[in-house]
Amino acid sequence: MTMNRRNFIKAVGAAGAASGLSLAGHSFAGSKSGGGHVVVIGGGAGGATCAKYIRHLDSNVKVTVVEPKTEFATCFMSNWVIGGLKDQEWITHGYADWSKKHGINVVHDTAVSIDPATKMVKTKGGQSIKYDRCVVSPGVDLRYDTIEGYDAAAAEKVPHAWHAGPQTALLRKQLEAMPDGGTFVIASPPNPFRCPPGPYERASLVANYFKTNKPKSKILVLDAKDKFSKQGLFVAGWEKHYGYGTDNSMIEWRPKASDGTARAVKADSRTVVTEFDEIKADVLNVIPAQKAGHIAEVAGLTDESGWCPVDHLTWESKLHKDIHVIGDAAIQKPLPKSGYAANSEAKVCAAAIVALLNGKSPVAPSWVNTCYSLVAPTYGISVAMVYNYVDGKVAKVKGSGGVTPKDGNFTMEAIYAESWYKNIIDDMFG
Amino acid sequence: MTTRKVLAAMAIAGLAASQPVSAADAGGAIIAAQCNGCHGFEGASKGVVPALNGKPALLLSQAMKDFKSGARKGTIMNRIAKGYTDGEMDNVAQYYSGIK
Numbered sequence: 001m002t003m004n005r006r007n008f009i010k011a012v013g014a015a016g017a018a019s020g021l022s023l024a025g026h027s028f029a030g031s032k033s034g035g036g037h038v039v040v041i042g043g044g045a046g047g048a049t050c051a052k053y054i055r056h057l058d059s060n061v062k063v064t065v066v067e068p069k070t071e072f073a074t075c076f077m078s079n080w081v082i083g084g085l086k087d088q089e090w091i092t093h094g095y096a097d098w099s100k101k102h103g104i105n106v107v108h109d110t111a112v113s114i115d116p117a118t119k120m121v122k123t124k125g126g127q128s129i130k131y132d133r134c135v136v137s138p139g140v141d142l143r144y145d146t147i148e149g150y151d152a153a154a155a156e157k158v159p160h161a162w163h164a165g166p167q168t169a170l171l172r173k174q175l176e177a178m179p180d181g182g183t184f185v186i187a188s189p190p191n192p193f194r195c196p197p198g199p200y201e202r203a204s205l206v207a208n209y210f211k212t213n214k215p216k217s218k219i220l221v222l223d224a225k226d227k228f229s230k231q232g233l234f235v236a237g238w239e240k241h242y243g244y245g246t247d248n249s250m251i252e253w254r255p256k257a258s259d260g261t262a263r264a265v266k267a268d269s270r271t272v273v274t275e276f277d278e279i280k281a282d283v284l285n286v287i288p289a290q291k292a293g294h295i296a297e298v299a300g301l302t303d304e305s306g307w308c309p310v311d312h313l314t315w316e317s318k319l320h321k322d323i324h325v326i327g328d329a330a331i332q333k334p335l336p337k338s339g340y341a342a343n344s345e346a347k348v349c350a351a352a353i354v355a356l357l358n359g360k361s362p363v364a365p366s367w368v369n370t371c372y373s374l375v376a377p378t379y380g381i382s383v384a385m386v387y388n389y390v391d392g393k394v395a396k397v398k399g400s401g402g403v404t405p406k407d408g409n410f411t412m413e414a415i416y417a418e419s420w421y422k423n424i425i426d427d428m429f430g
Numbered sequence: 431m432t433t434r435k436v437l438a439a440m441a442i443a444g445l446a447a448s449q450p451v452s453a454a455d456a457g458g459a460i461i462a463a464q465c466n467g468c469h470g471f472e473g474a475s476k477g478v479v480p481a482l483n484g485k486p487a488l489l490l491s492q493a494m495k496d497f498k499s500g501a502r503k504g505t506i507m508n509r510i511a512k513g514y515t516d517g518e519m520d521n522v523a524q525y526y527s528g529i530k
C-alpha cells in the first residue's frame with residue numbers, strides 16, 4: 001500500500017485507536033484547514049453511519065456526533081425482543097469503542113439549536129459547536145396531538161415502543177404479565193411513518209409468543225390505513241401460522257374503512273376509542289402519526305408536512321445551506337423510512353460532504369433499501385429496491401426489487417434477516 | 431509523535447489496509463457502500479451472508495450477472511442485481527476484490 005498523506009493520517013488514527021491514544025475528545029475548532037469539521041446530530045442509523053463513513057472516506061475531516069444516549073437500542077429487531085426471541089442487550093450498542101476506533105468525537109448531549117448563519121450547534125448542556133457542515137439525523141417524533149389523551153406520560157402505561165429502549169422493555173414486560181386469554185391491541189399509524197412493515201411484524205411475533213405461551217389470547221390490529229407494506233406476504237404467513245381468516249384466528253386486522261383509526265386513548269383503563277367503538281385491551285400499544293425529530297423543526301428544516309425537504313444528490317436541506325438531513329426526518333420518498341434507507345442515505349451524504357469539503361462535485365449517487373420482517377422465527381419475508389438519481393431526485397430502478405416471491409424460501413429469508421442485522425450493525429457501529 | 435510510533439502506526443494501517451477511497455475516485459465504491467448493509471462493512475460479512483472482500487473480481491461480477499439473468503437463484507440477490515448495469519457490476523466487483 002502506498003502511503004499518501006491521507007493514508008498516513010488514517011494510519012495515525014488507526015494507531016491512536018490501537019494504542020489507546022484516542023483522537024476523540026480533542027476540541028474541534030471547525031476551521032477549513034485540515035478538511036473541515038462536520039457536526040452530526042443524532043447517533044442512530046443515519047447519523048452513526050454518516051459519521052463513520054466520512055472518517056473512512058477522508059480522515060482529514062473532523063467529525064463530532066451529538067447524541068444524548070450513551071447506548072443506542074435499535075428499533076430494528078426490537079420486535080424480536082418484544083416477541084421474546086432476543087433480549088434487550090442484543091439490540092443495544094455503545095459508542096465508546098467506536099468513537100476511539102474511528103476518531104469520532106462523541107458529545108453526549110442534546111442539540112437544542114442550529115444557527116445556519118454562524119454555523120453553530122448549541123446543546124442543552126451549554127456547549128457551542130461550530131461546523132463547516134452539519135448533518136441532522138434525529139429520527140422521528142411522535143405526534144401526540146393526533147390521539148386525544150395520549151402523551152409522553154400516557155406512554156408509560158400504554159407504550160408506543162416506536163423508539164427502542166425503555167419503551168421496548170415496557171411493552172415486553174406487559175405482554176409477559178398479561179394473563180392467557182387476554183387481548184393485545186396495536187393501533188397502527190397513518191402514512192408516512194417509520195418502518196412501514198413494523199406494526200405487522202410486531203403482531204406476528206407477539207402471535208408467535210402467544211401461540212406457545214398464552215394460546216387463548218388474541219391480537220387486534222387497529223389500522224389508520226386500508227392497506228399495508230408486504231400485506232400479501234404477511235397475510236399468507238398469518239394464514240399458515242396463526243389461523244388468519246378462520247374463526248380461530250389469533251390475529252384480527254381492522255382497517256381504516258372498518259373504523260380502524262384510533263382517535264383517543266384512556267391510558268388508565270387501557271382503552272382505545274375509534275369513531276364508533278371503544279375497546280378495552282389487556283395490553284395496549286399505540287403508535288401515533290409521526291413527524292421529523294424536534295430539532296429539525298426548531299432549526300427551521302421542516303416544511304408544512306412536518307418533514308425536511310432535501311436535495312437528493314447531497315441530502316442538503318432545501319431550506320438552509322450547509323445543513324444536511326438524512327434518515328426518517330428527511331423527505332426521502334420513494335425511499336421508505338427504514339434503517340436500511342437511513343444507512344444508505346448516510347453514505348451518499350458522507351461522500352457528498354467529503355467531495356464538497358474538498359472543493360469537488362458530488363458523485364452520482366446510488367441507493368438500496370431492504371426491509372426484512374419475521375412472520376415467525378423461521379419464516380422471514382422481505383422487500384427490496386435499488387434506486388438511482390434521475391431528474392434531480394431519488395428514483396426506483398425499473399425492474400429491480402420487489403417482495404419475496406410466493407414460492408420463496410422463507411426459512412432462508414429468516415436466517416438472512418438475522419445476518420442482515422449483524423452486518424448493518426457492523427456497518428454502523430463496527 | 432515519535433518516529434517509532436509513526437512507524438508502528440504505518441504498520442498497523444498496513445495490516446488494517448482498508449481501501450483508500452475518496453469521493454473523487456469512487457468508482458465501484460459508491461455502489462459497494464450500498465451492499466455493505468447486507469454484506470458487512472467493506473464486504474467483510476459478520477453473518478451467514480457471504481463475504482465479498484478479496485474475492486476474485488470475475489467471480490463476483492459473474493455471480494451478479496447470473497443473479498440478474500436468473501441463471502443463479504438466490505433469496506434476494508436476483509431482486510438486487512436487476513438494479514445494476516453490467517458495467518456497474520464490474521466496477522463493484524473490482525472494488526470488493528481489491529479489499530483484503
Ligand SMILES: Cc1cc2nc3c(=O)[nH]c(=O)nc-3n(C[C@H](O)[C@H](O)[C@H](O)COP(=O)(O)OP(=O)(O)OC[C@H]3O[C@@H](n4cnc5c(N)ncnc54)[C@H](O)[C@@H]3O)c2cc1C
Nearest residue numbers: 042044045046075076111138139195327328338339340342
Ligand atoms: C419496531 C420497529 C422495527 C423496525 N424494523 C426495521 C427493520 O427491520 N429494518 C429497517 O431497515 N428499519 C427498521 N425500522 C426503522 C428504523 O429504526 C429507522 O428507520 C431508523 O432508525 C432511522 O434512522 P434515523 O437515523 O433517522 O433515526 P434513529 O435511528 O432513530 O436515530 C436518531 C438519533 O438521534 C438522536 N437525537 C434526536 N434528537 C436529537 C437532538 N436534538 N440532539 C442529539 N441527538 C438527537 C436520538 O437520540 C437517536 O439516537 C424499525 C423501526 C421500528 C420502530
